[in-house]
Amino acid sequence: MQAQSFANYPEKNITIIVGFPPGTATDTIARILAERFTNRLGKSFIIENKPGQGGSLGAGIAAQAIPDGHTLLLSATAPFATNPHLYAKLNYDSRKSFAPIGLVSWLPYVMVTNPKSGLNSMQDLIEKSKLEPNKYTFASIGNGSTSHLMMSMLTSQAEIKMTHIPYKGSSQSQTDLIGGQVDVTFDTVLTLMPHIKSGKLKALATGGLTRTSFAPDVPTVDELGLKGFNGGAWLGLFSPAGTPRPIVDRLHKELNAALEDPEIVKRMLGIGSEVLMSKNPSEFEEFIKVEYQKWGQRVKESGAKIE
Template sequence: MTARLPGIALAIGALVFTCVAGEAPAQTYPDRSPAMVVTFAAGGSSDVLARAVAAAMSQGLGKQIVVENRPGAGGNIGAEAVAKSTPDGYTMLFGTNGTLGIGPALHKNLRYDPQKDLVPVGMLHQLPLVLIVNPQVPATNLRELIDYAKKNPGKLTFASAGVGSASHLTTELFKIAAGIDLLHVPYKGGGAATPDLISGQVSMMLETIPNALPLVRGGQMRALGVTTKERSPNAPDIPTFSESGVPGFDVGAWTGLFVPAGTPKDIVERLNKETVRIASDPAYVAQIRKMGTDVASSSPEAFRAFVAKDVQNWTDAIERSGTKTQ
């Protein structure tokens, strides 16, 4: 029996090494700057919010998070790049409901599986959309816009952050609910649409409040309504769609953090801890609220369940609107 002790010792040593090695990622992470991929162009609401998140999380992680913009295909170009990156916690995705809620419901031939190839880390924000119109449009409220659109079918155009984005499909739902016809003009992100909105090349857009309010307050665009069932505390003077002629209309947007599938659980938990921490940071919360956005947080498990439900909701919405899956 004594002769077997060296073998047992080696086995125990190997087990101890395995346990220590398993803990190593969290203990040493991060030892270099992680990247946060934003799937829309610089200047849009997603980009602005992501940079605020990156700055706040960098303080807790002790390493500067580098923001990378990879726009195109409704956010799927950037999301696919993250899904196929090395699962070591050094490539994160600033995900939006347009890409990861609507996307899986709309796109049937993606080169990655959003629900299998990406791991939800935690929710970051929740926010309503606001309908902004160029001042040249002869409507000062939502009812007047609907009346004008009914009398002039197809004359008004609406911009979106891309086919399949929240701004696109929410407007499609609005068209159905209001019984109007609008012409879709897709762009690579909300920021890319702004110059044409200001010049009047396109009539209107459903945009998140962070990107819309500066244009409204500057007199460049007019706000007609928010898409959620209640008015936004950040813009209480803007009525809801529901109280302005489209009863029961209630659609909102969200953002959250994702990493590639296979990322060590302890790193996912480390990143989630940071998302929860910044959600209670007064300076960060004040900064986000100034953008008209609500700060949110969740566990990875709760966020996974939330995203799955959102995909199902948008699947139902796409079917009702008659939008073709791609």
């Protein structure tokens, strides 16, 4: 694309690749943004779901696209910060294969238990686990998933031992948690809040440094004594490396304008997602570098690997 044509961007319809299935938070937010961008930029923004490898299949496809701003990627923490440390081989480099555009949202996590488990609080879990190592179990939505790594962080920081039970997804882990087959889990507020509200599950703590607006009465892990504990999932918008900076800057401006729109904020809150913005693409790029190192250390400590 020639320099003089940047002003004409976009010149055709734009594909937003999503590495997760339809109906997920990432997919829903991509569709909210696509609708906004279509109205603002005069071309259709089309969602293309490419699920697999914990979001990394879609990231790999986006990385190979022509870097002209007409193929974008809406992705999450895992393909950029955890999967590179988990998978033996990926067909992209999360730090070099993309031109980061901007942060989009934060998906807060909450730790829950079955009300009949006998665990009354996070401190109660820690104290009982110290007395009886490996007695208590925690579910995750898969080996190396955010839910696994956050519980691994907690057990490491609290110096306790628990038994990890990996599942293939949230619906399975939550069914067994409600049924009493497993004791605790960390998962998104989005997926757990209906069960918390119905009384089927009890919230023990949230994973961020500050309380989430979705569960303001639930204390953070940090508040409860494990200082500095901070975990959750972010979403961000990317283009392939080599995308001209004027296009990246244009998309960043449009993205932040969308995230400041009260109607879009309301729709995102409605699916359990808090707006998270970056001042500019460079700030987002630095954020990814920090996340890569942080989650890499967490993967190492957990011992998780995926062949």
